[in-house]
Amino acid sequence: MNRLSLGDRSFTIFIYTALALLAFSCFYPFWNALVISLNTGSDTSLGGVTFWPRDFTWENYRIIFKNDNLLGAFGISVARTVLGTLTSIFATSLLAYGMTVPGLMGRKYYMVFFVVTMYFGGGLIPTFILINNLHLMDKFLVYIIPSMINVWNMIIFRTFFKGLPDGLQEAAKIDGCGPWQTYFRIVLPLSGPVLATLSLFTAIYHWNEWFYAAIYIQTDALRPIQAVLRQILYSNIVSQNVSNLDAGSVAAMARMQQVTSKSLSNAIMMVATIPIILVYPFLQRFFVKGVLVGSLKE
Structure with a gap:
């Protein structure tokens, strides 16, 4: 085996050092947020909390999980993420396959129409009127139906499908397969990487999205976890401001020492982020190959 030259060794050391620093810069903010969420708010306000909690406490998480609506909101988020991802991936991939x-007539005009919708929207008021006319106000389906088609994902699906060998679909047609059978038996089984990658992106969108709940949902039982966590953070900030006016309340002052808006916001970020992060290891082997699909030329 040939030994590396001094220049090659130096370059290798430089590359690994740069990658280690990059990995640390990406991981440290998340770790620091976790540390702050496990530290008392008053101690955090003094500064210097970096790698380990200096005054450990579970108070931030106790306030979050004491909320009665949190468990139901978690179920709504899980149901929305699973159902929304399945329906969106199915509808978008089916459109891309079409x-x-x-021989599709007007295919170029359809593509122009779809691309225009990526850059121009109707605005909040027309969208609100449309949702109301569709009788989706204060309904769980308001999370699912408006986001079934994603044009960007459709373009990626279309690019991937066009890269599949033409002989496969022609052979399926000779064997008597119709469009539906070809789609389910040939196209989808060969689309594992792009399906996994776009499913991950879609799931992250559904898990993190809270705006629809703020605009179209009035029933607390239908609010996802992001909206409930946002409500907890806002109500805690308001209650702390009120507590500041009541200097004679010993209980309020004790609570102020345990929890601040910064410590609570970091705890909320952990509760909202960790569940979706746990999905990554299951899709990692598809991810690298799938993200390259959009860079291919037709």
């Missing part, structure tokens, strides 16, 4: 059919 856009790859050579």
Whole structure:
């Protein structure tokens, strides 16, 4: 085995050092947020809390999980993420498959129409009126139906489908497969990387999205976890401001020492982030190959 030259060793050391620093810069903010969420708010306000909690406490998480609506909101978020991802991936991939059919009349005009919707929207008021006319106000389906088609994902699906060998679909047609059978038996089984990657992106969107709940949902039982956590953070900030006016309240002052808006916001970030992070290891082997699909030219 040939030994590396001094220049090659120096370059390798430099690359690994740069990658280690990059990995640390990406991981440290998340770790520091976790440390602050496990530290008392008054101690955190003094500064210097970096790698380990200096005054450990569970108070931030106790306030969050003491909320009666949190468990139901977690179920709503899980149901929305699973159902929303499945329906969006199915509808978007089916549309993309249809856009790859050579004999489709007006295919170029359809693509122009779809691309325009990526840059121009109707605005909040027309969208609100549309949702109301569709009788989706204060309904769980308001999370699912408006986001079933994602044009960007459709373009990625279409690019991937056009890269599949033409002989596979022609052989399926000779064997008597119709469009539906070809889609389910040939196209989808060969689309594992792009399905996994876009499913991950779609799941992250559904898990993190809270705006629809703020605009279209009035029933607390239908609010996802992001909206409930946002409500907890806001109500805690308000209660702390009120407590500041009541200097004679010993209980309020004791609570102020345990929890601040910064410590609580970091705890909320952990509760909202960790569940979706746990999905990554299951899709990691598809992710690298899938993210390269959009860079391929037609």
